[in-house]
Amino acid sequence: xxxxxxxxxxGLVYAGLLFLVSAGLTLIFGMxxxxxxxxxxxxxxxxxxxxxxxxxxxxxLWLSILICPLILLVIGALxxxxxxxxxxxxxxxxxxxxxxxxxxxxxxxxxxxxGNYPLAVNVSGFLNSTVRIIGxxxxxxxxxxxxxxxxxxxxxxxxxxxTRLGIIIRATVNDSEMVSSLGINVPLVFTGVFAVxxxxxxxxxxxxxxxxxxxxxxxxxILIDAFVVIVVGxxxxxxxxxxxxxxxxxxxxxxxxxIPQLSMVLVYLLMVSILIVKPSGLFGEEPL
Amino acid sequence: MRQKNISYAVIGVLxxxxxxxxxxxxxxxLYMMTEIVIFSLFAVSYNLLLxxxxxxxxxxALFFGLSGFATALAIIHIPGLxxxxxxxxxxxxxxxxxxxxxxxxxxxxxxxxxxxxxxxxALFYAIAIKWYAVTGGDNGLNFTRPDLNxxxxxxxxxxxxxFYYLVLIVVGAAIVFCWYFTHTxxxxxxxLMRENEERMQFLGYNTNAxxxxxxxxxxxxxxxxxxxxxLHFEFVSHKAVSLDMTTVVLLMTxxxxxxxxxxxxxxxxxxxxxxxxxxxxTDHWALFMGIIFILMVLFVPGGLSEFLLKVQRRLFGKQVRxxxxxxxxxxxxx
Numbered sequence: 001x002x003x004x005x006x007x008x009x010x011g012l013v014y015a016g017l018l019f020l021v022s023a024g025l026t027l028i029f030g031m032x033x034x035x036x037x038x039x040x041x042x043x044x045x046x047x048x049x050x051x052x053x054x055x056x057x058x059x060x061l062w063l064s065i066l067i068c069p070l071i072l073l074v075i076g077a078l079x080x081x082x083x084x085x086x087x088x089x090x091x092x093x094x095x096x097x098x099x100x101x102x103x104x105x106x107x108x109x110x111x112x113x114x115g116n117y118p119l120a121v122n123v124s125g126f127l128n129s130t131v132r133i134i135g136x137x138x139x140x141x142x143x144x145x146x147x148x149x150x151x152x153x154x155x156x157x158x159x160x161x162x163t164r165l166g167i168i169i170r171a172t173v174n175d176s177e178m179v180s181s182l183g184i185n186v187p188l189v190f191t192g193v194f195a196v197x198x199x200x201x202x203x204x205x206x207x208x209x210x211x212x213x214x215x216x217x218x219x220x221x222i223l224i225d226a227f228v229v230i231v232v233g234x235x236x237x238x239x240x241x242x243x244x245x246x247x248x249x250x251x252x253x254x255x256x257x258x259i260p261q262l263s264m265v266l267v268y269l270l271m272v273s274i275l276i277v278k279p280s281g282l283f284g285e286e287p288l
Numbered sequence: 289m290r291q292k293n294i295s296y297a298v299i300g301v302l303x304x305x306x307x308x309x310x311x312x313x314x315x316x317x318l319y320m321m322t323e324i325v326i327f328s329l330f331a332v333s334y335n336l337l338l339x340x341x342x343x344x345x346x347x348x349a350l351f352f353g354l355s356g357f358a359t360a361l362a363i364i365h366i367p368g369l370x371x372x373x374x375x376x377x378x379x380x381x382x383x384x385x386x387x388x389x390x391x392x393x394x395x396x397x398x399x400x401x402x403x404x405x406x407x408x409x410a411l412f413y414a415i416a417i418k419w420y421a422v423t424g425g426d427n428g429l430n431f432t433r434p435d436l437n438x439x440x441x442x443x444x445x446x447x448x449x450x451f452y453y454l455v456l457i458v459v460g461a462a463i464v465f466c467w468y469f470t471h472t473x474x475x476x477x478x479x480l481m482r483e484n485e486e487r488m489q490f491l492g493y494n495t496n497a498x499x500x501x502x503x504x505x506x507x508x509x510x511x512x513x514x515x516x517x518x519l520h521f522e523f524v525s526h527k528a529v530s531l532d533m534t535t536v537v538l539l540m541t542x543x544x545x546x547x548x549x550x551x552x553x554x555x556x557x558x559x560x561x562x563x564x565x566x567x568x569x570t571d572h573w574a575l576f577m578g579i580i581f582i583l584m585v586l587f588v589p590g591g592l593s594e595f596l597l598k599v600q601r602r603l604f605g606k607q608v609r610x611x612x613x614x615x616x617x618x619x620x621x622x
Contacts, residue, residue: 035399083586090589092398093344097542101582104535108575220531224410227403235400261418268411275392275404 002136007253013142013211015249016149020204021222022229022241023156024197030173030236032190033092038079038099040223041106042072042198046205047214048114051121061123061210068206069199076198080191103219111216118215127210145207152200153242160238169193173236225252228271234284243282299464306456310449322452324560326516329459331540331552332466333509338538339546340470341502342482343397346534347389347405348510350412351382353529355511356518357416358382360429370437371445371454375515382511383504390503394496409531416526428525445519455516462512467549469505478502539581545591554592 025039049071050064057063079102087094122128127141160166171179172189180186205218212218229248233240248267255263274281309321330352337343359378362369369377389408396404416423423429436443436454445451469475481488481495488495518524527533536559544555559577566573588595 029399033399035403083582087585087589093338093342094585094589096344096399096402097538098582098585100535100538101578101585105575105578105582108572108578112572112575224407227407231403231407264414264418265411268407268414271407272392272411279395 003257005134005136006138007257008250009136009138009142011250011253012246013146013249014252015245016146017204017208017211018222018225018229018249019149019242019245020152021201022226022233022245023153023238024193024200025226026230026233026236026238026241027169027173027193028197029230031169031176031193032084032088032095034084034095034099035227036099036194036197037096037223038102038106039197039201040219040226041103042076043201043205043208043222044110044214044216044219045075045106046072046202047121047209047218048110048205049202050206050209051114051119051214054121059122059124061127061206064206065203069203072202073195073199076195077191079198080194084194085187085190103223107216107219114214114216116216118213120213121209123210141210145211148203148207152203156238225267228267230281231271232274232281234281237281237283240281240283295467299467303456303460306460307453310452315448318448318452320560320564322448322455322520323517324556325452325455325459326513326520327537327540327556327560328553329462329466330510330513330517330537331544331556332463332549333506333513334537335541335546335549335552336466336469336478336502336506336509338541339551340475340482341478341499343499344399344402345405346402346531346538347409348506348537349529349531349533350389350405350409351385351507351510352514352517352533352537353416353524353526354385354412354514355379355382356514356524356528357423357429359515359518360431360524361422363431363434364429369434371434371519372436372458374434374519375458375512378515378518379508379511382507382514386504386507387500390500390507393503394500406531409529409534412529413526413531416529423526426526428523428527430523433519433522451520455520459513459516462509463553466509470549474498474501539577542581542591543584545593545595547590548593548597551591551593558592 021040021043025036028034028036028039046068049068050061053064053067054060083098083102084095087098123141127144130137130139131143132138133143158166160170168179168184168189172184172186172193176186176190179189208218208222225248229241229244232247233242233244247270251266251270252263255266259266278284306321306325310318313321330348334345334348337345337348355378358381359374362374362377389405393401393404417425419425433445433451435445436450443450443454445454477488477493477498481493481498485495514528518528540555540559541552542555543559544553545551563573563577566576570576584591
């Protein structure tokens with residue numbers, strides 16, 4: 001019973017991380033129709049930046065949380081403006097290749113600068129303690145991750161569904177040409193969403209560092225899962241991303257508990273069966 | 289027609305030059321040359337998807353590795369097989385996977401297609417790593433190349449030159465067949481589907497069937513390349529099915545250019561020679577490859593083959609009717 005509860009919570013925590021990464025990914029995909037391969041690389045960059053910041057400022061996690069997403073916000077905006085926009089006219093394949101090349105370079109750079117081995121990030125103080133909930137002892141830090149994700153999710157939902165900016169973004173996801181002809185600066189919206197998505201991914205990296213440690217393979221590990229999330233949830237759907245993150249978080253967690261050999265395979269089986277039943281994903285619209 | 293004859297002449301000269309290689313090259317370079325021929329088939333089959341059909345696949349290594357594993361397992365578990373039989377056995381799972389995965393992905397194009405092929409590739413990668421008892425996990429599988437049995441006599445495959453000739457004949461024939469394929473009605477249908485699929489449907493073509501056939505065909509070709517790759521190195525591991533392997537073929541194809549049939553072959557030459565050279569002078573060769581790749585996406589989006597054609601046009605001022613923009617195999621272009 002205790003085991004089930006622990007693995008359920010583990011699943012929730014992983015779902016939180018997964019949501020932070022895939023929320024930006026699914027919005028970028030819905031808008032620009034670009035599968036952003038560099039997205040998980042930005043998650044990894046966030047984690048490594050955070051490692052360096054905490055090394056210099058004696059383990060202040062809150063400082064990392066403030067600084068690193070801002071750095072990535074700038075990096076994201078620069079990437080969109082100077083690398084993606086010039087190839088936009090060449091078609092989706094070239095944009096995709098560009099993000100792919102970026103992911104490749106970031107991985108190599110990270111290995112060059114920080115080395116190939118895993119680095120541990122330690123948090124101190126209250127976050128490093130444990131707490132008793134529903135009859136089990138559970139680390140505060142994992143709960144902190146989950147609430148970060150909930151906080152970001154709620155904030156995103158409020159912005160997307162309650163503000164004018166949100167209307168513009170949702171309309172752009174639906175039909176960017178139409179929005180453009182209504183006099184809205186769509187390239188600016190693209191840059192903004194890309195930058196914020198990148199920053200969110202970096203934020204996920206920052207808070208994932210102390211939990212999973214920081215290593216060059218972390219990008220690919222979460223990238224595939226995040227892709228599965230947006231396939232299962234439906235391309236461009238935030239609600240779908242929430243639900244799919246929760247499902248895949250639990251699947252990964254209980255997969256490890258029940259059939260450790262096949263935990264990875266389970267996720268793909270889910271994806272394939274969704275594809276057969278509803279190719280556009282749980283909340284996706286049928287592609288034209 | 290005159291231009292078609294030139295194409296045949298070029299193919300003939302290339303094959304002859306390939307046949308003379310073992311007499312000229314040292315052992316180390318012959319080793320590299322074998323790799324180049326094998327990867328040429330891999331890249332050409334990839335370009336049939338990317339350049340001709342406009343489908344960006346991230347799962348091409350799946351077929352490559354699947355056949356590679358099947359070949360290695362056949363050699364290890366079934367004694368007495370000759371080399372060609374192992375290659376044939378290797379093809380079977382690739383064709384089956386092509387039918388199943390192709391069937392599931394029929395309706396998807398563009399980024400969806402890229403994403404879904406990536407997921408299937410990741411599935412096979414997970415199996416290759418986790419199913420230790422069969423695939424050897426991280427350690428991979430080692431074996432010795434079996435000999436070639438031609439009925440009356442056997443040719444020892446322990447010699448690199450002998451193996452090179454076998455590769456040149458079988459893989460070379462497959463590459464020539466790909467070239468022939470692009471000139472058939474089927475090959476042209478695929479190019480036209482890329483340009484305007486709806487119109488092809490109105491004209492009465494079953495575009496889904498054509499895409500499925502193409503997917504299975506290119507998968508089988510990648511599988512053939514994978515089998516020979518594994519036979520060449522006498523080793524297979526999960527790296528053969530990994531995303532890295534797809535990255536390699538994508539880089540090769542893109543560097544060479546997707547708009548000409550010979551682009552990917554040029555790309556393979558440059559990639560492998562360049563990689564060998566770079567890896568001698570720096571440990572971070574992959575980083576430089578990545579940077580070169582990004583710069584090419586930005587400034588030479590058509591790849592080297594298009595760049596060369598542009599230079600040629602500038603120098604000789606010959607007008608090409610459609611500006612050489614597409615890989616449309618007009619009569620006589622190769």
